[in-house]
Amino acid sequence: MSHKRGKVLVDNKFAGVIEEREGLFIFKYEESYLKLEGALAVSLTLPLRSAPYQQKTMFPFFDGLIPEGWLLNIIEGHWKMNPRDRMGLLLLACKDCIGNVSVEAL
Secondary structure: OOOEEEEEEEOOEEEEEEEEEOOEEEEEEOHHHHOOOOOOOOEOOEOOOOOOEEEOOOOHHHHHHOOOHHHHHHHHHHHOOOOOOHHHHHHHHOOOOOOOEEEEEO
16 A cells, blocks of 8 residues: 655644555644744644544645646646545645645655
8 A cells, every 4th residue: 555645834833744554544744833923723624633634535724725627627737646546646736835834745
């Protein structure tokens, strides 16, 4: 089974790591980020905490960062991506997102 990881940035600060491992999606805030004064949560659904978040499907917030429509079609065609590979699409297409959160492949 594949293991994919991405570095999550909030306002260009390393906030945590998202990964897909053994059929689970895991997001964990970086401890040093949690200690920053004024640290912002990635989303309202992923409030700041030291314990990792885990679930069997992509977190809705991160899934919402993945392009849709014609842009998704271009990405799928150009990079031969499977539209069901949500983690692969997140790592490929979300380095420069609208808003203050971005994801870079590790």
